[in-house]
Amino acid sequence: MDHWYFIGFLLLILLHLCLVSAEINGSVLEMKRGTSSVPFDPTRVTQLSWHPRAFLYKGFLSSEECDHLITLAKDKLEKSMVADNESGDSIESEVRTSSGMFLQKAQDEVVADIEARIAAWTFLPVENGESMQILHYENGQKYEPHFDYFHDKANQELGGHRIATVLMYLSDVESGGETVFPNAEGKLSQPKDDSWSDCAKNGYAVKPRKGDALLFFSLHLDATTDSDSLHGSCPVIKGEKWSATKWIHVRSFDTAKRQSVNRDCVDENENCATWASAGECEKNPSYMIGSEDYYGYCRKSCKVCSS
Template identity: 80%
Template sequence: MYSTVKIGSLSVVFLPLKDEVVKGIEARVAAWTFLPPENGEAMQILHYENGQKYEPHYDYFHDKANQELGGHRVATVLMYLSNVEKGGETVFPDSEAKEIQPKDDTWSDCAKKGYAVKPRKGDALLFFSLHPNATTDQNSLHGSCPVIEGEKWSATKWIHVRNFDKPVRVSKGGCVDENENCPQWAASGECQKNPLYMVGSKEASGYCRKSCNIC
């Protein structure tokens, strides 16, 4: 069953995790991000009509209450489901790369204010809201520019530091791996790239301590 809500003037549909198509997408997202499916929220579909936008915001949380279920949102995957004739770009106003990105008149004025990505059907954008040391990344501020011509359809997948289905994680303890993919991830350098999940922090032990050779 699909759940539809309104966020401001936007129409948002939450997709059920048990849907076979959704499960296939979830698996591809997990392989791309090296973050397990159980760390993700339900995928949501957003529909932007002419003039609609999403103001710049952070995906990580500013309060402890929202972090109790899965911790911070560490990664976001935006999937573009339609082409937009003009506008509708995803913009990062504080990105350090905004000064070196060339832009012509095909970009909206909103997009010219930061580093931007045009929505193209079939493309996906991955960005992280936390640094490798688990601190929040202020440069991850992002928004959706107003649609000027056409309409925009997109899918959003938010992924957390921990399992999003369980408020409290019960660690197995000891020198063990808690995910069967840990050896593969460690071999590809994820112990250094994603230490919060792989190794852990003072607050919680990581899921791949054995493969990361820290115990």
């Protein structure tokens, strides 16, 4: 298994180098929804772990891009939810105490540019990704270790399992807020001093640094789920933490979403009726209703479809 694992990654590296070479020679890396104005730079990427497969891209976002994403989200934050393992419904849980919101895909030029850059780095199509989620963690807030792949069938029908996650740090954190992998192979060998939180010492950990992006895979190369991808967000001890998450599926998430909405006039979140009553259909139409190219999560409660 390790032999084929190694060969697979050699092929990925070779493909990366070919694309970078083509870009230098004046070619353009085509994406379904355009290209990024910032080329993929392999010199900024560090391999952190093979079990799970995890990579850190230093300076993936500019400071201005980070600030822009925070500005888009700041006035639209809601308590973060988790997916119920049985039904797949979004529910409240003390496992996750942050607040967050979803942007619309290609909401503006900055968002579209970042999405194209993610596709170039991961070699996974833009249409396989979910909308970007912006998260805010205040003092003491956290997300207990969890998997990004699904246990329920309902979510798996929407583009299949999440194969990869790109976690972008939008702010520095004075203390705490690390991303931790409790099952990672390098958890015992990673040196840690007193600048790391106690939570971070329970696994292989990554400190949040404004502009950096963490890519990790939730599935093995043979498409089976990877239990080593268990990860969490350590409690913020001092300061605050802003991040942006892009979940990417094995198949087109856009197509699956469109088919789901065309088949039934349903809400994709159990809080949709409450949000609609609070005026969110007008305040946050990108998420609630969507657009011509993107179906929103609360179309039924916003009365833009009929069941």
